[in-house]
Amino acid sequence: MQLVPEYREDLERVERFNLVARVTHWGHTVTFLLCLFTGLVLFVDGADWLAAIFGGYGGAGLIHRIAAVFLTLFIVFFVVFDFKGIINWIKDLLRFGKNDIIFVMKFPLEFLGFPVKIPPQTRFNGGEKGNSMVTPTMVILLVISGYIMWFPSIFPAGLVRVAYPTHDIAMVFATLMVCMHGYLGSFHPGSGESFWGMWKGTVRKDWAQHHHAIWYEETYANKDKEEEA
């Protein structure tokens, strides 16, 4: 059984994510998952076996903090080296409109594998826009509340008290999105090609035209015309 669609070098490909975005993405994949599993030892009751993997609760706590620092550094890395990319990303999220709403409404059927017709999408479709809004927001909340809990003595006690539930809530929503995102970005047959967009940086031209028609038009259509001319 094929899990992820084949990477087709023979077909024409277009760039979807630059190197900085990809490094940030995969850096966050590793650090987020490390933080998640070392953090779950406190969230899930009786997770002694999970803590044991990281060398007990002390080890899990240490790994959690190290991974958290690197997670923060990847955010800084992204901001420093591709600030324009972040701005463009946010700009695209702000284009959330009718087509995105239709996408989100029809998506459950698509999710299960029924054929559906979906209106043209911008660089990020309705679902990706939702993920792009929720996950980073939650991660920022996690980072802020995390450092407050790490250094409670330099913050007001009231803030520390709020940080604990905030960290838990943000963790649940971030993980929820990460689960869906991980599946949709890889094993879901319709969206699997986007995996290569994040791994190798390019996607098939025909896939881009079909899945992100507006983005393709705006980004590559002019170049196509120039080439033809």
Add this chain to the structure above:
Amino acid sequence: MAYMTNLYDSSKCTACRGCMIACKEWNQLPAVMEPFKGNYSTHDDTNGDTFTIIKFMEEEDPVDGIRWNFIKFNCFHCLDPACMKVCPQQAYSKTEWGATIHDPDKCIGCQYCTYACPFHIPKYRKREDKITKCTFCADRVAEGLTPACARTCPANALKFGDRAELLAEAEERVKFLRTNGFPRATIYGKLELGGLNNIYVLTDTPDKFGLPVDPHIPKQIPFWQDWVQPWLGWLIPLALAGSATSFVTTRILANKHAGHEEPGEHVERGHE
């Protein structure tokens, strides 16, 4: 078994600090030196190696002049303790006579309890990476002895006994104090937080002793512990189950609809 309580009477306390020493000795706690801060208190607050302290509070009143209030400050052994509620390792437990005790073997040093406690009592002991606090000398009481602090008090300001009996005694004492020069005398620990297992007779309002007048467990704690922690987390397995369902159904439907499709060529349908 009925609740067993310490009754502390601030009108009798001479601030000799014998209880602090007895506590240190029984619990084998090393001395913690702190610099002089301009008053008689040895410590501002309890710490990982100091379970009980005597606070000296100077109080200037326009009518009464200067008043010097003493209070023995330590864990109040709440009847419904917040520390026990938030602890992810169930390190806290209540003894049948009402002491809130903490098991260091279960503790992982997360300090959730420190910030849940309305009195900020559980303290982090860095050298062991664990929380410590007053044990109410549960080990002594189990052997029929009284807690070390109550045992040593020379002024009879500290008395260990049945909670109901001591409450009655405290009420009598406060009535006496109110008619004998302490009109604002009050009991602390009878109603606060639904009852504390340490009863205080105070010669003035609690705020004059550095205690919260109306202590409460921060509202986010029941929300966090009763809703977020047990229920919200189920969204994660739900997402995983949804993905697993989709993984199966997409592949079944793909086989049904499009036998001619090349593997990986799902562009006709796919959309994420």
